[in-house]
Amino acid sequence: MSSSRRLEELIEALRCLPGVGARTAQRMAHHLLERNRDGGRRLAQRLAEAMDGIGNCARCRNFSDTELCSVCTNASRDASLLCVVEMPADQVAIEQATGYRGRYFVLQGRLSPLDGLGPRELGLDLLTERLAEGEVRELIIATNPTVEGEATAHYLAQLARQHGVRPSRLAHGVPLGGELEYIDRGTLAHAFGARQDAG
Amino acid sequence: MSSSRRLEELIEALRCLPGVGARTAQRMAHHLLERNRDGGRRLAQRLAEAMDGIGNCARCRNFSDTELCSVCTNASRDASLLCVVEMPADQVAIEQATGYRGRYFVLQGRLSPLDGLGPRELGLDLLTERLAEGEVRELIIATNPTVEGEATAHYLAQLARQHGVRPSRLAHGVPLGGELEYIDRGTLAHAFGARQDAG
Structure with a gap:
């Protein structure tokens, strides 16, 4: 009691x-x-x-207090670079870790037909309009390295090419500070195959 | 950003x-x-x-929405048993684990002169009044088995005796399901010394 x-x-x-x-x-x-x-x-x-009070930015779909978020309205950001992420937390992680000064587009999910998440639910009509405007030159696809994230990335890369925009992806490989012994096989095989000349 | x-x-x-x-x-x-x-x-x-909206019960000092809490005003509770605990969470634990049907007194702390917690801060004037009323016959002292909790228990036991109330304490010993190998020495020594006839 x-x-x-x-x-x-x-x-x-x-x-x-x-x-x-x-x-x-x-x-x-x-x-x-x-x-x-x-x-x-x-x-x-x-x-x-x-x-x-928090809605979604009408341009990038990230959380926003106003119709357009502070990243989209920041004129010092490079409008020729557009980075697509699945969730707002991914945008925060990139913003904190990298010196990226371009813009973002937040899918608020990933393609997942079984969960009813298709191109419409991810706002890809909005993204298509954005690519058609002609300002974006590189689409940095930063979806998660999961099966659904990879499928989404594939779809986004095609969309970019249709609009003459260069798609790029984050590099896969051995994480810094990781020990080879404990890295999963898929990552190790990929890193081995994609080896580069030692500097 | x-x-x-x-x-x-x-x-x-x-x-x-x-x-x-x-x-x-x-x-x-x-x-x-x-x-x-x-x-x-x-x-x-x-x-x-x-x-x-949550204050402290004027009688037992536990959290309460009203001047007297629902445990203190519950007439079906045995007024001759009073269990003293340090914090409200201790009352919840006893209430959930045992079939205790008496009343409680919540110190909201333990005697700790260095932190400025003396008898006054723990509401012991209130407890003294309660014991003086003559309704309580047993004071169940359920402070924590820490140095400060034990010192508080000692003080409370004296207070009870001064008012002709029988003080009691929770039994110490080997926890159910515990393995002797991993039990701290103090507990094991106490349990060994306080051994009882096998039933």
């Missing part, structure tokens, strides 16, 4: 967060109540603002 | 949750935005309600 109905409801609501089960939710609720009510209030407000 | 300021603020606010770092916060925010905005809205509302 719990001493507070509101506490029970909070614990239940916290379980909508990924990776949060009953025990973690309880720990989170107690932590906020005991030590950080201001943090909890701020989180409540920002959650409400985000859930209702 | 992020595409949404509201998203950045949500990610920062999520880090007030225990065990949530930058990457987990990002994953949580993206998950809610992509798949469960209703869950996010409900969480926002319940957080706000909990942070402002």
Whole structure:
């Protein structure tokens, strides 16, 4: 028996967060109540603002507070480079790791007919318009190296060629800092076959 | 560069949750935005309600929506048994694991002079009043088996005796399902010394 109905409801609501089960939710609720009510209030407000105020950019489909996101409206970005990613988190990873200064297009998924995800659901009509504008010269295809990601990449490469745009893909190979002994066979075979002259 | 300021603020606010770092916060925010905005809205509302609406029971100091919590006002609970725990989570654990039908007192801490936690901060004046009422016959001391928890237990046992109330403590020993080889020496020595006749 719990001493507070509101506490029970909070614990239940916290379980909508990924990776949060009953025990973690309880720990989170107690932590906020005991030590950080201001943090909890701020989180409540920002959650409400985000859930209702964040939509998708009309140009690149990434999360955006406004009709066009801040990356799409940034004039210092190179409009001749367009990098296609599956999810917003992929865009964040590329942005943090690389010095890329071009633009993005976010599929919000990957081609997956069994899940009802076709070209329309991924906004490829929008991407086609974009390629037809003639400003993009290179389409950097950064889908995940999974079966569905590869199929999507293949489709996107064809689309690019149809519009006279050069498609490119991220290089596959041995990750930096990895040990050969522990790298999966497929990656190792690929890296071996695609070996390059030592510099 | 992020595409949404509201998203950045949500990610920062999520880090007030225990065990949530930058990457987990990002994953949580993206998950809610992509798949469960209703869950996010409900969480926002319940957080706000909990942070402002949950106080402490005037009688047992546990979390409560009202002046007296539902355990303290439950007439079917045995008022002659009072179990003292450090934190609300301890009350939940006992409630879930045992068939205990008495009442609770929640210290919201343990005696820790270096942290400025003395008898006053733990509400021991309230507990003293309670013991003086004469209704409690057994004080079950369920503080944690740490140095500070043991010191608190010692203090509470003296307090109980001063009011003619019998103090009791949880049994120490080998946990069920534990393997002797891996149990800490202190516990094993205690369990060995406190051995009982085989039934």
